Amino acid sequence: MQRGVELGRFITFEGGEGSGKSTQAGILANRLARAGRPVFATREPGGSPAAEEIREALLSGKVWQFGPFAEAVMFSVARADHIDYAIREALQQGKWVVCDRFIDSTRAYQGATAGVPRSLISALERITVGALSPDITFILDIPAQEGLARAHERAEGTTPDRFEGQELMLHERVRRAFLDIAEEEPERCIVVDASQPEAMVAEDVWEAVLQRLNP
Numbered sequence: 001m002q003r004g005v006e007l008g009r010f011i012t013f014e015g016g017e018g019s020g021k022s023t024q025a026g027i028l029a030n031r032l033a034r035a036g037r038p039v040f041a042t043r044e045p046g047g048s049p050a051a052e053e054i055r056e057a058l059l060s061g062k063v064w065q066f067g068p069f070a071e072a073v074m075f076s077v078a079r080a081d082h083i084d085y086a087i088r089e090a091l092q093q094g095k096w097v098v099c100d101r102f103i104d105s106t107r108a109y110q111g112a113t114a115g116v117p118r119s120l121i122s123a124l125e126r127i128t129v130g131a132l133s134p135d136i137t138f139i140l141d142i143p144a145q146e147g148l149a150r151a152h153e154r155a156e157g158t159t160p161d162r163f164e165g166q167e168l169m170l171h172e173r174v175r176r177a178f179l180d181i182a183e184e185e186p187e188r189c190i191v192v193d194a195s196q197p198e199a200m201v202a203e204d205v206w207e208a209v210l211q212r213l214n215p
């Protein structure tokens with residue numbers, strides 16, 4: 001995080017389908033609030049009124065027809081709005097911002113997996129995020145098969161369908177991409193074994209927050 005201007009703390013959660021990152025982001029936000037810290041819990045894509053509208057366009061697949069670079073741009077436009085109209089103000093007010101997905105999702109999905117060149121992803125980051133960086137990024141790591149099975153169960157109570165093979169490969173790539181990011185930036189990223197029971201994952205997250213940020 002850019003020190004001096006923002007007084008709060010910035011924590012992001014990343015991971016593939018069924019990794020439980022949204023649940024863990026929620027648990028951490030509650031825990032921080034119980035510890036008496038002002039919290040702003042948010043998510044991407046979205047988190048501000050305009051970015052939530054862009055979220056709809058992105059998740060409905062409307063942007064997909066224009067290709068992965070267009071998607072990367074739109075995720076970035078949403079992110080810029082989210083920072084300008086929500087995150088920065090919260091940090092300036094001394095809040096603990098807990099965000100479900102951030103820059104690493106664009107790196108992993110549009111970059112490493114969909115093939116948008118790293119130089120373009122980095123350029124988008126420089127424009128939209130600048131020097132703002134999370135204090136901690138939790139990478140919730142789970143084997144693709146396990147994560148997908150969880151996601152399918154949650155979605156419709158069924159097991160993975162005939163597209164499983166293709167889906168699996170894609171999700172394995174996303175997983176690898178997140179692990180590569182963690183290796184490149186160990187001072188920011190913490191990999192958590194998300195195949196553990198939910199309560200144990202939450203303990204790992206809380207321990208790391210206590211150690212690094214002492215709330």
Ligand code: TMP
Nearest residue numbers: 044045075100101102105106107109110
């Ligand atoms: P969710 O799984 O947290 O609901 O995220 C919505 C989807 O958006 C998920 O499939 C990952 C995708 N996504 C990207 O592809 N790039 C991004 O930059 C972000 C924030 C999300």
